[in-house]
Amino acid sequence: MTIAADAPQSRGAHPVYDMEGMDHSSAVEMEDARLSVFPKAQTRPVLWNVLLAMVALMLGGLPGIGQALERVGINLYNNDVVTAVLDENAAYYQGLTLHGVLLVIVFTFTFANGFITLATMRAYGRPMASTLMVQLAFALALLGTVLAGWTMLANEATVLFTFYPPLEAHTMFYLGAVLLVISTWVTLANIVMTHRQWAAANPGTRTPLMAFMAIMTYAMWAMASVGIAAEVLLLILPWKFGWTEGIDAQLARTLFWLTGHPIVYFWLLPAYISWYTMIPKQAGGRLFSDPVARFVFILFLLLSTPVGFHHQYTESGIPQWMKNIHGIATFAIFFPSMITAFSVVSALENGGRNRGGRGLFGWIWKLPWGNPALTAQLHAMLIFTLGGASGLINASQTVNLVVHNTAFIVGHFHMTIGAVALAYIGIAYWLIPYLTGNNLWGRKLALWQSWLWFVGMLLFARGQISAGLQGVPRRTAFADSVYRDFIDGLDVPNMLTAIGGSMMGLSGLFIFIVVVGTMMGLAVKNKEQLITVAETRVGATKRIWPWLDNYRMWVGIAILLVALAYIPFLVTYVPDGSSAVGAPFDLY
Ligand code: HEM
Numbered sequence: 198m199t200i201a202a203d204a205p206q207s208r209g210a211h212p213v214y215d216m217e218g219m220d221h222s223s224a225v226e227m228e229d230a231r232l233s234v235f236p237k238a239q240t241r242p243v244l245w246n247v248l249l250a251m252v253a254l255m256l257g258g259l260p261g262i263g264q265a266l267e268r269v270g271i272n273l274y275n276n277d278v279v280t281a282v283l284d285e286n287a288a289y290y291q292g293l294t295l296h297g298v299l300l301v302i303v304f305t306f307t308f309a310n311g312f313i314t315l316a317t318m319r320a321y322g323r324p325m326a327s328t329l330m331v332q333l334a335f336a337l338a339l340l341g342t343v344l345a346g347w348t349m350l351a352n353e354a355t356v357l358f359t360f361y362p363p364l365e366a367h368t369m370f371y372l373g374a375v376l377l378v379i380s381t382w383v384t385l386a387n388i389v390m391t392h393r394q395w396a397a398a399n400p401g402t403r404t405p406l407m408a409f410m411a412i413m414t415y416a417m418w419a420m421a422s423v424g425i426a427a428e429v430l431l432l433i434l435p436w437k438f439g440w441t442e443g444i445d446a447q448l449a450r451t452l453f454w455l456t457g458h459p460i461v462y463f464w465l466l467p468a469y470i471s472w473y474t475m476i477p478k479q480a481g482g483r484l485f486s487d488p489v490a491r492f493v494f495i496l497f498l499l500l501s502t503p504v505g506f507h508h509q510y511t512e513s514g515i516p517q518w519m520k521n522i523h524g525i526a527t528f529a530i531f532f533p534s535m536i537t538a539f540s541v542v543s544a545l546e547n548g549g550r551n552r553g554g555r556g557l558f559g560w561i562w563k564l565p566w567g568n569p570a571l572t573a574q575l576h577a578m579l580i581f582t583l584g585g586a587s588g589l590i591n592a593s594q595t596v597n598l599v600v601h602n603t604a605f606i607v608g609h610f611h612m613t614i615g616a617v618a619l620a621y622i623g624i625a626y627w628l629i630p631y632l633t634g635n636n637l638w639g640r641k642l643a644l645w646q647s648w649l650w651f652v653g654m655l656l657f658a659r660g661q662i663s664a665g666l667q668g669v670p671r672r673t674a675f676a677d678s679v680y681r682d683f684i685d686g687l688d689v690p691n692m693l694t695a696i697g698g699s700m701m702g703l704s705g706l707f708i709f710i711v712v713v714g715t716m717m718g719l720a721v722k723n724k725e726q727l728i729t730v731a732e733t734r735v736g737a738t739k740r741i742w743p744w745l746d747n748y749r750m751w752v753g754i755a756i757l758l759v760a761l762a763y764i765p766f767l768v769t770y771v772p773d774g775s776s777a778v779g780a781p782f783d784l785y
């Protein structure tokens with residue numbers, strides 16, 4: 198193997214290091230990757246998934262505005278329109294439940310199922326193995342959304358998105374959640390079947406990068422979602438049906454967080470797939486390294502799940518040393534995101550320099566900031582950096598005691614999931630045009646949308662973080678609280694929350710207008726839309742990829758790590774697990 202330092206040069210200032218026998222492609226080359234090459238029966242459900250995600254984002258976002266304005270004493274909950282829909286006494290929590298469930302379960306799952314199904318097809322250059330399963334996944338998600346949505350609107354499931362027992366919801370709420378999870382399993386099964394078909398036709402070939410990432414994302418999630426499945430099927434439903442007396446609240450919470458942390462990576466990784474395999478090309482550059490990108494996704498598979506106790510640092514029923522193990526793993530899982538930051542910035546710099554950018558930062562301004570699909574994702578990256586950094590604060594056990602269950606957490610996770618949501622919107626700005634053949638309508642508005650979300654989110658998060666540090670709890674209707682007059686210095690943070698939140702609300706309205714305009718075909722038609730797939734600067738060599746692509750080995754190690762992280766707790770806890778048994782109660 199030779200390294201030719203000045204082999205194929207990109208137009209930028211940086212040399213491209215190349216090795217002989219290296220494959221730089223990251224998806225199967227397709228002469229014509231237009232929509233028409235994939236069966237309509239499969240691409241239609243992909244579009245429906247994306248549209249369902251948009252509906253969930255709109256409906257779920259509405260209560261957010263109420264939650265933010267409530268901080269400055271603007272109470273939308275006693276408004277006639279609101280009380281016609283929500284229960285007068287429960288409105289805040291009913292709204293907060295709708296906000297959480299619609300945004301972090303329905304919006305994320307349906308968008309991921311749709312986007313990753315299409316990415317898989319594009320990566321392998323072939324349709325999914327089963328059309329029926331593409332349709333089934335959508336049908337299950339839709340049914341799950343209807344069941345959960347109906348029970349929440351009827352105030353029969355005002356339990357917040359964590360549905361901690363002994364808070365009790367209508368049985369159909371749990372069934373809805375289960376169906377939504379099953380829709381992701383069906384999608385995984387279809388991805389695996391498609392992989393098998395492709396592998397049989399291409400023996401001894403490495404998996405295209407985008408498909409590798411899709412498999413890793415869904416494999417990680419399938420393993421992680423066993424916790425929530427066990428919680429619902431083994432604890433909650435038997436309790437609901439009256440087969441068991443009471444329910445073990447701490448065991449249920451532990452199973453919930455076994456899934457509840459990795460779920461954030463299930464939201465995040467579809468955005469990373471876009472950032473690694475699509476964004477570089479949209480920015481005019483190439484991805485830094487194929488093997489490094491694979492390694493990052495392997496680390497996510499291994500480390501996303503054995504960390505759930507970092508949500509339970511304050512719980513007395515879990516021994517300290519077990520929390521320590523999860524704490525260390527939590528810091529370890531920061532590492533692949535650091536590599537991602539490096540890789541993505543490197544690809545963006547490559548793109549900016551190819552477009553003529555000079556100097557240390559000159560490449561930044563040369564990026565195509567006029568393209569809403571890219572701009573939204575660049576903003577998302579910037580917000581996410583702060584989200585990740587604030588996550589290290591929650592992850593530290595001592596500091597966690599200060600911020601636990603305060604508004605600080607709300608500030609933190611809106612900068613993570615709120616950034617991911619913006620990334621999904623950016624993806625939707627090319628995905629909906631691709632799936633409909635309609636050009637994006639309202640490009641200027643879409644750019645405004647992205648800037649508004651970006652600035653609004655930073656103000657909102659700053660407000661929530663400051664309020665949290667002053668001791669304001671999360672999940673509390675502030676205006677009605679008894680302590681509101683006893684905490685000094687909240688005026689500015691509350692203002693920031695309300696102003697930032699309103700800007701995000703306005704941004705949401707812009708998303709709605711752009712999506713509806715695009716769906717209605719108000720812009721010129723363009724059937725030539727393609728899915729961009731980036732090449733890599735450092736490609737894969739035969740020596741390394743069989744090792745990286747060894748799915749069985751990595752999944753095996755991942756399961757082992759989860760077992761090591763959770764079995765000590767289950768062994769010491771379950772036999773006499775009677776410490777936290779509770780009878781059902783309602784929040785309202
Ligand atoms: C218009 C934009 C948004 C605004 C103004 C907003 C505002 C808020 C506020 C103020 C809270 C805290 C409520 C409390 O603790 O009492 C909250 C909670 C939450 N938000 Fe948002 N949010 C917005 C968008 C989003 C998005 C896009 C997502 C996710 C995709 C999201 C996910 C959540 C979650 C999971 C919670 C926690 C719910 C709970 O504690 O059960 N939000 N939001």
Ligand SMILES: [Cu+2]
Pocket residue numbers: 457458507508
């Ligand atoms: Cu977590």
